[in-house]
Amino acid sequence: MDTGGKRADKIAVMTLTLFPVRLLLAAFMMLLAWPFALAASLGPAERDPEQPLALWRKVVDFLLVAIMRTMWFIGGFHRVAVKGRQALPTEAAIFTLAPHSSYFDAIPVTMTMSSIVMKAESRNIPIWGTLIKYIRPVFVSRSDQDSRRKTVEEIKRRVQSNGKWPQIMIFPEGTCTNRTCLITFKPGAFIPGVPVQPVVLRYPNKLDTITWTWQGPGALEILWLTLCQFHNQVEIEFLPVYSPSEEEKKDPALYARNVRSVMAEALGVSVTDYTFEDCQLALAEGQLRLPADTCLLEFARLVRSLGLKPEKLEKDLDRYAESARMKRGGKMSVSEFAAYLGVPVSDTLADMFSLFDESGSSEMDPREYVVALSVVCRPAQTLDTMQLAFKMYGSQEDGSIDEDALSSILKTALGVAELTVTDLFQAIDQEEKGKITFADFDRFAEMYPDFAKEYLYPDQLPFESCAQTPPAPTPNGFCADFSPENSDAGRKPVRKKLD
Structure with missing residues (x-):
């Protein structure tokens, strides 16, 4: 039997055996975490966190991290390899994480209990919305035309609190890619002009069932295929804190490009000036x-x-x-x-x-x-x-x-x-x-x-x-014509429309 046939048979067996068990147990872990998150998230979301943290909140933090880690373990992420040292909030108030390629990128969020920037509509999702509220995210509202400015102001307020607020984890690419290169970073994380800690993610699986982009398999299919894999791997590397120069503080786009270059070098990939748009x-x-x-x-x-x-x-x-x-x-x-x-x-x-x-x-x-x-x-x-x-x-x-x-x-x-x-x-x-x-x-x-x-x-x-086959792991989406082979990080030669 060919490799494709064996893989199909394996998926069929796992779908009937491992997949439903994992799905039910993962759902149970979320339900188990919900009452703790609900109790801890009561009160005004904009209120400054108490310092030092009360003992009960430290216990809730510990329990939620343990429950979430158990949920990922059930999903096949038996070992999460962590490299480098996570900076203290007073050293770096913002984590910049890349490449962003999957909703499994939530793993470092749950491990660090960092805040994130996300759509305001997410708070209304049953159970999940309560878990999200616990990490005190910065919500962005699509219905508010001034939301982007307010979001930047809220990020500035938090990062200038001298460590009172949880660190904020931001995905500066702004969308999911297939990890073959880093696209243009959005400037939001760099506008405050404070030190950031770059964090890079790797999924060294033999078969890529992780990548979820806007082109390729949908979210439910990705979840199904990943839960059918007996073992999934993820590596999280905390790079040294990047402190901006005076020039970078005045130019967030320059700051973003330089941080992207550091992260691309650590990942061993190139960059492209193209964006999700x-x-x-x-x-x-x-x-x-x-x-x-x-x-x-x-x-x-x-x-x-x-x-x-x-x-x-x-x-x-x-x-x-x-x-x-x-x-x-x-x-x-x-x-x-x-x-x-x-x-x-x-x-x-x-x-x-x-x-x-x-x-x-x-x-x-x-x-x-x-x-x-x-x-x-x-x-x-x-x-x-x-x-x-x-x-x-x-x-x-x-x-x-x-x-x-x-x-x-x-x-x-x-x-x-x-x-x-x-x-x-x-x-x-x-x-x-x-x-x-x-x-x-x-x-x-x-x-x-x-x-x-x-x-x-x-x-x-x-x-x-345009989805050419890049080096393994084979990505599921993001147009390969935007990969480093077709665009460099610098100024591109101009092509006339008509000759």
Whole structure:
């Protein structure tokens, strides 16, 4: 019998024997921990912890750590290897943990009883919400638009308490990855400008059933496969405390990059300047799935580098579009482009400008910038982007465009240098008028939702096939096109959209 068949048989046996026992015992341990956590978490959550800790709270801490450790043991984590020394709260009030690849990353949280930053909705989950409240997390509310600022202020308040509050464990990547590289760290943990202790995680299992990313097996499948494994391994390494320089205190992004470099070196992996938002862009489920050679990822990186936030720019799309439409195809120089965006001329701006400088004439069409920005801001909303493009490129009489305009729009929307749209244009232009309106395009897209795959790149695989096989352990998700082989930590060479 082949290896795959043996593995399937083993999973089948474990599913009927080990899995239900482990699941029931793990649930029992959570229920056992619940009354202790409930009693200890009564009272205002924002109240400062007493110092020194009362004896009863020390006992509860000990019991909860023991119960949680027993739960992980039941789940197959028989030995948790710990390297290095955990810093005292007065030495480092923040732990930065990476790579973040699984909900099993909760193991170091339960071992240290550190606070974490998490969604406010989590507090309402039965039993689990009570256990979470016990570690006094910093809650982030999606419904509160000012929540991000409040979260940073609360973190600052706690880390400046001289050790009164529990240490805060933060996952600066902001999302789960497959551990082949470290993506861009978010600055939240580094804004307070206090020393942090980097903590790295390793899961040296022969078969990776741990990794849970937004692409690949779902949470329940990961839980099932892991509980079917007789033995699971995890290594937690506490690296030396990192104290920021004066320059790093003033620049949280620099501080984050330097800490990431230290952690990457300890892990033996490289770093990539791409973010989770970039991968969301690449794999967005719109009708215009981005091809593998798109330069829109580079464009998105440059947008962020200019200090422009896509989530805020989305509100200004109509204003940018109207301004571009008024130029009626007129070109801009780099200084005019800077004024258009409201930013100073810089090397980063010049890099972005060159993406749209089709002929090397030092001029660009602002309509292309608006189309590219629309894709980055709302990658899954293909028709919204196309409607905006038709408004800018369409004739004054009926808003129609010709084949050349459609070619320019789609090349920009896909971030490619070459694209043949003749077949698509003729399929939409049933009456052979030589022009089409957005209503024509909309009707065609509704009838043929897979038109891009059929007419634009029928022989080219988009990002859905980008998960190349990296070195063991084999990851379950996170687009491999963002791995170190395809992007370095420094400044990337700029590729023109059109040559």
